[in-house]
Amino acid sequence: MAEPGSLEAAAEHERILREIESTDTACIGPTLRSVYDGEEHGRFMEKLEARIRNHDREIEKMCNFHYQGFVDSITELLKVRGEAQKLKADAFQGRIEVLNGTMLYGELSLLHVPSLQCKNQVTDTNRKLQNEGKELIIAMEELKQCRLQQRNISTTVDKLMLCLPVLEMYSKLREQMKSKRHYPALKTLEHLEHTYLPQVSHYRFCRVMVDNIPKLREEIKEVSMSDLKDFLESIRKHSDKIGETAMKQAQQQRNLDNIVSQHPRIGGGKKSKKEVCAGSDLEVKNTSPMSEQDSGILDVEDEEEDEEVPGAQDLVDFSPVHRCLHIYSVLGARETFENYYRKQRRKQARLVLQPPSNMHETLDGYRKYFNQIVGFFVVEDHILHTTQGLVNRAYIDELWELALSKTIAALRTHSSYCSDPNLVLDLKNLIVLFADTLQGYGFPVNQLFDMLLEIRDQYSETLLKKWSGVFRNILDSDNYSPIPVANEEIYKKIVGQFPFQDAELEKQPFPKKFPFSEFVPKVYSQIKEFIYACLKFSEDLHLRSQQRAGGSFLLRLLLPLQDLPSSRSTEVDDMIRKSTNLLLTRTLSNCLQTVIKRRNIGLTELVQIIINTTHLEKSCRFLEEFITNITNVLPETVHTTKLYGTTTFKDARHAAEEEIYTNLNQKIDQFLQLVDYDWMAAEPGSRASDYLIDLIAFLRSTFAVFTHLPGDVDAHSTMSGKVAQTACMSACKHLSTSLMQLLLEVEVRQLTLGALQQFNLDVEECEQFARSGPVPGFQGDTLQLAFIDLRQLLDLFLHWDWSTYLADYGQPTCKYLRVNPTTALTLLEKMKDTSRKNNVFAQFRKNERDKQKLIDTVAKQLRSLINSHHL
């Protein structure tokens, strides 16, 4: 569609051009008007220009060809002018003569001397004069014509002079528009509108121009807005690059500062900054060709800028913003522009601050996120400083607030997913750099440094989690037997890993054994590893804190009042100690407790854990020394935290001891599952019950292997005397209680004397065990006392010694002091029931009848005893 249209227009233009060339100048007007009325007048202008250029060339050619003729003509003309002058002079002379003649005539007439001759002469002279005058009149007429022409020309020239600047301005405007110099174009437009056009407003072409002016303005506005949009788009695309550069520069700055702080005499900060700028291989892509011509404001600001910040913003051509701002200001739509810009940038900010969902996976994810944010604010900062009020402090502060809260929230969320301490460490460094960079641009970053505290906790948490796994592995893979040492080399290796000194062991010949198992040196080494890992986080911050002019954030956070030079190491020391305490009291403690509470843990492991934790507990002071060596903070310093490791190991040891007791009791319970008394047996067996014999044998051998060191190389760890005694006592008590429960079991409604005698055999077996001293160190019959309740009860029943019991009841010397009347009654009633069952026989036996009676009597007395003591 456009093609034929433009072709048509081209033909029309061609026709018009021909018309212009062929017709008289006077008739050009309507032709031109038709052009202006048409729509393609720009194109026509181009055509016309081309045609004019053609003609100019032709004219030039022609001029060259006719040059000599032209010169001759000029010479001729000059000659003609000379003649004409002469002619003028002659004419003048002629007039004077005429005047003279008139005067003569007058004299003659006065003298009354008229003569025909004279009259003729006068007539002749008159005629001559008339003739002469005619010429003069013609000349005069010509002169008049010339004068008129001259005046017309000068008027035309004046008018044209008035119009020309307008046209020049207009063409300049066109030129500027064409070369996209919209702001100067706008200035020209204004000039044209207010200065030039009013003077010549009556011309038709001027009215056309006036009509065009708003259109041009709109066009400029649109074009500059589209430039701005391009800019916004590109800034969005490049902001991560800008951020990256800014961060890189901050990093270099930091490195340099480190060097400078190490050699304070080398150069001032500013100089080094410049060096950084030069050093950083930044591609300053100042692609704007018209930035210089554009606006003076920018240049001035730029110089100021150079001093303050390195050229991250040089990556971007800001001229579209400035141009657009100027244009809109000039057009009186600055507010619209400001609103538009801020709105767009707010939108961008929101996009930038939205972290990618998988950000936590890699450091790169975080880096990109930070780069974007830094980029955004570097741009905004530049805009703030280079434009007057396009953005203001309040706007930036608001955005920064938003950014801070969003960033911190994002970090909080994402860092919590992180389980790799190294990544957390890298993240910390990145946050520090991020904060540093933005602080360099004057943004308040305290909240970010506060955030670092959370990250530090996060780091500690991940470390603890990691070490929890490490400890679990160590404890799971341990063989819970003393480490065998075949030679000096192995001995030295272990002693190097774990602080252990034992003169006795040292004297022993190889092969020998350390008392503890592998897990002791392993756990100890891992605690040290953990301390190193903790230090990694604080090490760098420590360095930072020295640099930061505003004071260390660590200082601020950890020891707000501390101001001593050593305080920084104190805080690090404190931090390490706190983390290590967490490691010991929480992580390691939990791991140990988990192992101890494991369902199938054996006595071997428990006994070894007791030994191991004893040694680890002793090593705690070496850990203290280790930390002191790292941090150079003496333990006596007021603020140091003590290590609580000893409690962890003590607790673990106690738990293991408890578990040994429980373990043994459970074994006893398992034997008791096999209990199989025949409560109705008429006669006892020849020996103790099978299960009980097994049980006692098991206890005997268990205590034997865990208390008596066989002394050979394969020696396992043994219980300490106290643990063994407690374990043995607890086992005996548990056994005694369990047996008592068996006897008094409600389900056992009746029992015979024979059964009681069998039961007595079992208790005797127990007592025999207690007497035999299964573990060393019991005083006298202490262990036997565990069965005293059972013994007295059985004695009372087997000896049928009720008179003594009832008589001595309540006295301290009573033989059956431990027999509770309620217990006695319960058991007695079971025997009574038996007697009744056997009623048939009983009637035939007097003995039985007597006994039955006696039981009833004793039961009665017991009841009254119970009642009297319980009322």
Next chain:
Amino acid sequence: MAKTYDYLFKLLLIGDSGVGKTCLLFRFSEDAFNTTFISTIGIDFKIRTIELDGKKIKLQIWDTAGQERFRTITTAYYRGAMGIMLVYDITNEKSFDNIKNWIRNIEEHASSDVERMILGNKCDMNEKRQVSKEKGEKLAIDYGIKFLETSAKSSINVEEAFFTLARDIMTKLNRKMNDNSSSGAGGPVKITENRSKKSSFFRCTLL
């Protein structure tokens, strides 16, 4: 206290240190496995109740330390055992060779009619095998004992092994009871359903 079982069989696990006796027992009693080797100190036991021919049988399985230094303690348990598992490690030739010594120990210390069984453990580690299955089988045949290759780790043949041994003990027990009743000799034979079982158990263990 109600009796929760019909029979109690006492079994014993013997064999060199590290052949996997504890692991076999752990697999059988807890259906679990632990890779780390913690050598048994002295003696330990586990109890598991199984059902055979509708009878509830408590297996009290004694796990002995393989190490020589505990030999006095462990041999004391041979006498009460009704069934003995001889365990060797298929990746350890020496443990297999020692089976003969262990059998000699049984002959010396255990009751003469004790049921025996040979287990070649760790059969999951075929790539490290030092003792062929045939060799194991041959040894078993030589002694007239049942044989199984097992893996406590991969849970291969563990249940089968213990059940087989328990069934053999049960068979022997039943045969004896039949002999007793046919011979008409008195003794504590069936009075009531429940009591008779208990009695037979006592008899058996007292043999």
